[in-house]
Amino acid sequence: MIPSAGQNPWGTPGAGGNAFLQSNKPLIADLALAALKERGEVKKKKICPQFRTDRSLCLMTKKNPLRRVCICIVDARPFEYFILATILCNCLALAFNHPYPGEDSNAVNQVLEKIELAFVIIFTTESALKIVAYGFVLHQDAYLRNFWNVLDFSIVLIGLSSKALENMNIDVKALRAFRVLRPLRLLSGLPSLQVVLNSIITAMVPLLHIALLVVFVIIVYAIVGLELFQSKLHLTCYKNSSHKTPEMMPNPRPCTFETSSMGFKCSELGPDYFCADMYGKEGERYTGPEGGIVSFDNFLYSMLTVFVCITMEGWTSTGYYVSDAIGSWWPWIYFVTLILLGSFFVMNLVLGVLSGEFSKEKEKIDRTLLFRKERQEKREQQDYLGYKEWIELAEELSDSEGDDKESEDLESGGGDGIIEEEPAMHVEEVVKTHCHSTFRRLRKFRKRTRRAVIAFINSRQCFALIIILVFLNTVVLTTEHHNQPEWLDEFQDFANVVFVTLFTMEMVIKMAASGFSDYFSKLFNRFDFFVVIFSILELVFVKSGLLNPMGVSVLRCARLLRIFKLTQYWESLRSLVGKLLKSVRSVASLLLLLSIFILICSLLGMQLFGGRFNFIAHEKPRANFDGILQAMLTVFQILTGEDWNEVMYHGMRAYENSPWYGVVVIYFIFLFICGNYILLNVFLAIAVDNLNEDDDEDEEGNGDAPKKQNDTPELTETAEKTTPPTEEPENEITKMMKIKHYERTDTEEQTYEEMFAEDDDAEEEADLDGKDGDDQKDMSPQDSRTMPPHSAFFIFADTNKFRIFCHNVVCFSHFGNVVLVCILVSSILLAAEDPLHANSPRNRILNMFDYFFTSVFTVEITLKMISYGFVLHEGAFCRSVFNLLDLIVVCVALVSFVLQNQTISAVKILRVLRVLRPLRAINRAKGLKHVVQCMVIAIKSIGNIVLVTFLLEFMFAVIGVQLFKGKFYSCTDISKHVEEDCKGHFIEYKDMSLENPILSEREWKNADFNFDNVPNALLTLFAVSTFEGWPSLLYRSIDSNTEDHGPITNYRPIVAFFYITFIIVIPFFMINIFVGFVIVTFQKEGEAEYKNCELNKNQRKCIEYALKARPRRRYIPKGHLQFKIWSVVVSKKFEILIFIFIFINTVALMLKYDKQGKFEARILDSFNYFFTAVFTVEFVLRLSAFSFRVSFIFHCIYNELKILFLGTIM
Structure with a gap:
């Protein structure tokens, strides 16, 4: 604990105090460092020179001049910046290195190899300085006690080894590949990556x-x-x-x-x-x-x-x-x-796993930030209290000085002097008063005007006007398409000028009314400002002919984002946009980590596969590693999972006759697992975490009103604390089992209850009354209801014997199980029909079964309608959605049987509707019904996500039309690039073979997926969002030239950023938000039935386990020999021996291969016979140990698997 400021921990300033200082220097240093850390003046990772370890490398003490110089250098901030800059330069040097086939190279690569020597020297010097300053490895905070330093040291050793072996004329390409790990050091210097990185590391x-x-x-x-x-x-x-x-x-x-x-x-x-x-x-x-x-x-x-x-x-x-x-x-x-x-x-x-670890890591970071904030507020409060006394004393002194000065003025000046000066000052005062009144009126008029303008800007009328303008701007942008007439071009240019003018007027009026500080304080206003400024610059540059209109016109599409102003009055949409914005920070950190990962894997791919994808039999694949941009595109394609196996096959083919043939597979598997399964799943983890967090906040906010009205446990607990106890405390379990009754206010939950109106309340009441639920667990929720006290079909009263009989049949415990089995069997028989031969013998037999099952379902529906009534009263049969589904399925089957001799298409459609029959099982399986209910609620609630996703995709579609309209046309003869030349015939050679020439006709064709208009662009981008075939569209866009011109290879590689941005925004982020919302909905609805219970999830599981737990039955034989066998079978050594045999058997099964000789085959067969005999003996021993008791043999699922596998082998 650090002593307070008013205390002297060192004693009196006499001889005793000096002696204490001299004898406790290390303690004083540690206390001083702790005080600096607590005050935030020293970061945890930085250690002051005087607090270093005593010795480094067992030789150099703190006073060693060389070590002191090294400490000052490595602790200097410029040195850290210099090393980071060197790493970036090294990354650029590696990126500019262009690989060539074989041993080919160029002048640039040779210069870069010479520069590499400078990087090796710099990083070696850095490692040496840090080793001298920190020590090597033996003590805490030594150089090799840090992971990043271990990485640096390994790279330095590899670099020195490669340079040494290179001088000995030894191939060191494999060692050079490790140079690409240097960008990993960027991760340690970026604090924003810590949440994502730590969550991945802890996972x-x-x-x-x-x-x-x-x-x-x-x-x-x-x-x-x-x-x-x-x-x-x-x-x-x-x-x-x-x-x-x-x-x-x-x-x-x-x-x-x-x-x-x-x-x-x-x-x-x-x-x-x-x-x-x-x-x-x-x-x-x-x-x-x-x-x-x-x-x-x-x-x-x-x-x-x-x-x-x-x-x-x-x-x-x-x-x-x-x-x-x-x-x-x-x-x-x-x-x-x-x-x-x-x-x-x-x-x-x-x-x-990633979702859980990300949530825990984010919660840890949030707690740390909250602690720092509270500590800073406490420190500021202490400072304020310390200065408050001085401020009050200064105010008192200032007031006393003012009173003395006034008294002196009154004593020195008399009333006569004032009266004498009054006539001379009268005219000037009148003039000043008149001027002040004029300015006052102007100020009042200006304030009134500003208030009126602000009120108009914030009014719904102005908001509607702006939305209408944005909508009209959207319509104008949507009209752009390929081969549009000139008048439409002129209209679009004119409309663009009009919209720019209107949006500029809106911006100027807002600035004048609100002021610059208030205007720029809002995010949407800043966005509007940049959009309007860029639009004005676009008009100026395009009209003056300084820029091509196509290059800047995509900025017009940014105006479409103004549609999100709807969130001002659309509360649910505003909530969703807020959740998305909260996710942006974590997503930005993840994107930075993903970029570094792509860079490292691209550089490593260039070292391994650069210049190697030149195959003789086939043309060079577009996905290759022959340049940094192409390598990054290939790595990004592998991350999306599209055709990643084809790239791996090309890489294996490149090393076909090399000992590294199988090793290159590790690169692609590592890239795919770390990129696709880990990093991209963090997107979904972020979405689930933010949606869960916001739902918790919404529940807390919505729960305030009920807490004020009802007697909640929190208030009760507070009351118990403030009042003396007069009664005995309740049992803890009884207190936890209390049920809270909240009023239902959520309209979505009301709709949910109305849609799936079942007898859940009746079940809860039965549970509260203490009834045993075991007798009812075999009955469906519909069957467990009592008979409604109303007549059925106006003739069957609730006392009618036939109706009571029907109700008893329906409520019979096995009735629902029989119907469920009939549904499953009939569904399987529907799948067994032969669609090609309608009159085959198999179909005739299946039709007889169809008659039987339809009769069973008809009887079931009739019994239930008689028991519960049809539709008019509460609790009737048709008041349930699932019962209506059952009725429709049965009626369709009956109508199809009645009209089966008719040859009309409607009957065929009715027969097709029989496929709905498996849906009847939903109402009889509680888990399946719960899943369907959650799915329906999720579909009802995802409208806002669909709207936001569609708006973003629509914006990308409009940009795609601006960039690629009319540019996906090509001639079947690749030597022709214009439609006028694409005529006649040409000779085509398939598979690069001159033996089979084919005469083909030239055709000018457009791509199936294109951007010629907005609907086609939306369809194309939807295909891209599914990741299916998007690389072909990417390279088609990269090769695109001007309108109505054929493709040129790699003509516009910059357009790849359009696809990368779209994939990051829509599939990576928005689609994962969609999936995350469905996950959160399932989690929320899964806890819905326990929303009125005080028990948390762990307590409920504990009680459920205690209720379901049964004592384990352990069989011990009485016979002497049988007891010996039983003791061997249940022993740990026997299990270990069997596990060893299983492991050896697995290895033996792995040894089988194609083209193996007869001798190897005989050996493997012998192993197979031996292990079959071993497992048969094990099975016989277990049977004899348990006296052939089937219940004990099949008690464990592993025993069942053993029997299955043994029977299969034999």
């Missing part, structure tokens, strides 16, 4: 657990694929020819034999073609799809194929390849379960 441990689960799933599916599909993808079609060796089909693909029921058969190509695998035969063997990379020939290829399928990129083509080779439908079971388990479930666990 590494739980992410490691998810990674192990993903690896387990991949290993299992890779082994299964290796067993089922090994060597199958080498089958392709060959043509019998006069030569001895058959010829492979052009553009080979996997095939199946003629006896198969489905798949690609070679007879489709001609009678001379046959399907075969040429391994061990005369003829060229087909390597497989993608040069043999997509295959299950060995475990590593199988794992890579499974991982690519889990990323859901190219998994359909792989599935079709395998299905064509097998010739059956059952391989799709393998791929569909892989996607469901791996992609939809396991990989999405990453989002949950």
Whole structure:
């Protein structure tokens, strides 16, 4: 604890005090440093020189001159700025390095290699200075005790090693690749990245657990694929020819034999073609799809194929390849379960981890900022109290001096002098009074005018006028399209001048009325100012001919953002925009981190793959690493996940005959996982966190009124604290189980209750009354209701015996289960129908079952309508949305049966509507019904998000029309660039082969997705937002030239920023806001049924666990031999032994590969027999240990899996 200012911790200033100072210098130094840190004058990460460790490198003390100089240099702020500037220059040098194939280079690259030596010297000097100043590694705060210093030291060692080996004529390209890690040091110098970066770092441990689960799933599916599909993808079609060796089909693909029921058969190509695998035969063997990379020939290829399928990129083509080779439908079971388990479930666990860690890290930062703010306010309060006494004393002295001065004036001057001067001053006072009154009137008039203008500006009429102008401006921008007439050009220019003038007048009036300070204090006003200024500059420069109108006209589209002024009167939209703006800061930090990540991966890709994507058989792919801009585009494409596997296949092909062939896969997998699954999921984590935070604030704000009206626990607790206890305190569990009753004020919740009007209240009342819910758990909510006290169909009273019988049947515990089974079975039979042969025997049998199930559902609906009534009274059958769905499905089936002999299209439509039958299961499955309810509420509440997303996409569409209208046209003959030249015929050579020339007609075509008008632009951008095929649109735009002119390769690379900005704003941010809103809605509705309960989530889980917990039954046999077997089976050593056998068996299954010899196959078969025998003995031992008790054998799911796998193997 730091002593207060009024105390002297060092004693009296005598000999004792000096002795204390001399003997406790380290303590005094630590106390002084702590005081400086508490006052905020010294940052935590900075350590003053006098507080360094005593010795560095075991030699240099604090007084060593060399060390003192090093400390002063490394602690200087200019030195830190110099190092950061050097890192940036090093990044630029690496970016300007242009890779070439082989050992080719140019003069620029040679100069950059010489500059690299200077960077190595600078970073080596920095490391040496810090080692001398901080010490090396042995003590706290030493050089290598910091992660970033360890990174710097490693890069320096690698740089020195590469320079040393380069002088020895050794290839050091692999070592040079580590130079790209230097930009990582930028992360330590940017505090804004700490929230995002720390959340990712703290999430590494739980992410490691998810990674192990993903690896387990991949290993299992890779082994299964290796067993089922090994060597199958080498089958392709060959043509019998006069030569001895058959010829492979052009553009080979996997095939199946003629006896198969489905798949690609070679007879489709001609009678001379046959399907075969040429391994061990005369003829060229087909390597497989993608040069043999997509295959299950060995475990590593199988794992890579499974991982690519889990990323859901190219998994359909792989599935079709395998299905064509097998010739059956059952391989799709393998791929569909892989996607469901791996992609939809396991990989999405990453989002949950990142969302939780981001929320905790942000909460920690918020608490730190709040603590600093409170500490600063406390310090200012103390300063204020300290100066308050001096201020009051000064005021007293000032008042006393003023009184003395007035008394002196009265004593020195008399009344006569004043009377004598009065006539002389009268005229001047009259003139001054008249002038002051005139200025006063002018000021009053000016104030009244300003008030009137401000009132008009803030009025709804002015607001509506501005919105109408923005709408008209939007309409004018929407009319722009390709090949528009000249009069429309003139009208658009005139309208642009008019709108600029009107918006300028609005800005000037606002400035004059509000003043500059008030005007620029609002965000929208600042935005309007810059838009108007740029619009005026655009008019001036375009009219004077200094600028091309197309280059600046996109600024007109920024005016569309003024539509967000609607938030002034649209409360829900204002709330959403506020949430988006709150997310911007975190998103900006994430974008900065993402940019650094893209830069590093691009530089590393240039070092690994620069100049290597030059394949002889194919043209150079557009996604390559031959320059910094192209490399960054390729990395960004991989982050979006579109065709990332194709880029990886090209990289593997570039190292096909190199020992690094398999290692380059790690680069692409690391890039995809860290970029797509981690960094991009942080966008969604930010959205969920901000939406959750705002919902909590809304609930707190909305909860103030009820708290004032009702007796809330907080007020009760306060009252108990302020009044003396007169009664015994309540039991803690009883206090926690109290129920709060709030008035329902939310209109959305009222609509929710009205839409899904069920008997939830009745269930809650039953629970409150203490009734056992076990008797009712098998009944649906509809069935658990009592019979309404009204007549049904005006003839069945509530005392009618037949109605009571119907109600008892409906409320029977197994009635709902029987109906649910009928729904599931009928749905499966609907899927089993043959759509191609309507009168087939299978369809006739299925029609008989359809009659039966329709009769069952008709009886069910009839019983329920008799029991509950039809529609007129409360609680009737048709008062529920789900009951109406059941009624519609049954009526459609009945009408289709009555009119089945008619050949009208309406009957066919009615038959198609039978597919709604599975929806009837919603009303009978509580969890499924809850999901549907949440989905409906989310759809009702996402209108504002859809509106904002559409407005942003519309703005990008208008900008796209300005940039790309009429520029996506091209000739089928790439040598022709104008429509006038694109006529006649030309010779085309496919696959760069001169043997098969093809005569084709020249055609001038437009791209399917284009920006010729706003509707087409909206459709194109929607396709881009799905990430499907957006790289082709990107390169089509980069190659675009002027209007009605053919493409030129890489003509406008700058337009790539349009697509990157759109992808960041819409798919990365807005779509994730949409998904986050749905997630928050599900979370909120999941807690809705507990909203009146005082228990929190953990307390509810604890009580639920206590209620459901059952004592474990442990079987111990009585027989001596059986007891011995039982003790072995349940022992830990036996479990470890079985685990070792499972692990060895897994490794043995991994060893299988294509083209393996007979000897290796026999060894693997022997292993298979041995492990089958081991697992059979284990199973028999477990059965005998538990006396063949099925309940104990099947008690654990792992035992069930063991039995399943053992039966499959045997």
